[in-house]
Amino acid sequence: MSALIELTRFSKNFGSVPVLQDVDLSVREGEVVVILGPSGCGKSTLLRCLNGLELGHAGQYRFAGQELPATTDWRQVRQQIGMVFQSYHLFPHMTVLENILLGPLSVQKRKRVDAQQQAESLLTRVGLLDKRDAYPRELSGGQQQRIAIVRALCMNPKVMLFDEVTAALDPEMVKEVLEVILDLARSGMTLLIVTHEMAFARAVADRILFMDGGRIAEQSAPESFFSAPQTARAQQFLEKFSYVENMPKRKTS
């Protein structure tokens, strides 16, 4: 398996503040990489650099074997890299189907019949075919997020980026969205996932990437990361999460 995404000493600043420093990352086709780390560590920025929403300042970015300088025509790249955001960002003035078909029809110039057929089968896959003529405002957060995933998938991307896609959802909706992502992982799609759902990370990941202060602090298989993190920072980070899980009861009954 060849590397689909390859970053070499990739760096990015916001003004004088470095947000990504010398990131080296290689993602194989079909691999599921989960990126963990404290707020502000550069997880989201890393994802956003991969589809050109942010541009790097130094280092190399190769996608599917091709070097992508900052002056790349990102529209080509973005068609191959689907992205799903924390707050769904569906277009509020379009129906579900219009949201999904905008890319395939106006960017990829595909035939409406084909695109619509694919859209409908993807909607069926996430259990929302009956919502195809609804407007986003008529849907729950979990439904909107599943539509956002379908919108990205309908471009037939090689990679999907998920940026804290369940952070704005209640637990029931988290489940319905995570199941869709799990299903994608099983189907062999390349995924890069930023999340704070530790159990999900453990279940879905081929590899965990722990970031801190704009650097990749640790990369390992999920089992070894969660049971025996190598860096002190990662240990600290994981303790914060187990603190919530193992919180003592206030009243002993």
Next chain:
Amino acid sequence: MAFDVEFALSTLPAFVSAVGVTLQVGFIAIGTSLCVALINAAITAFGWPILRPLVRVYVELARNTPLLIQLFFIYFALPALGIRLSGFASAIIAMTFMGGAYLTEILRAGIDAVPRSQIESGLSIGLSRWQLLRHVILPQAGILSLPALFANFIFLLKETTVVSAVAVPEILYTTKSYIALYYKTYEMLAVMTGLCVLLFVPMSLLLRLIERRLQHGQFGS
């Protein structure tokens, strides 16, 4: 001095064509102003280097000088440069010059109000900047701007009275002609005010209704 109702009513037929002229100037000016505003909005949104400051200059110039002076400039001063325009043409150009600037600002405010996340969302499915403007930004900016946009349509319709100054036979011009001929000032001002109310109030209400329809259809929540 008694109010001569009979006289007031007798002048009404003469106002049929005057109302026609008012609406004609008004609607043409709204259409052309909207075109100017859309072009300016696109220039501002794309941030084209030389044109963008020019749009700023135009907006400030047009909004901070009186329509009457703009009109006089076109009608009386341009002939000195060898450009001779009819009253009607001058009226349309002056109204467009001013209206375009106001509508440009309104659309710009609407575009600024579209969340940045919508733009990123559009970019991430590979839309070009033009497609982004057409499919994502303008439809939402348009809806957000509707109240201000419609208020300005009515404003432009009312401002057509200014063009009476260059002998365009709209309602104020016709009113003034009657006053000059018969000295029936009260009656004629009453007729004109009545006509304005009859024309513009229903139009305002209609636009309000359309606005609510469109906004509900788009962002009901």
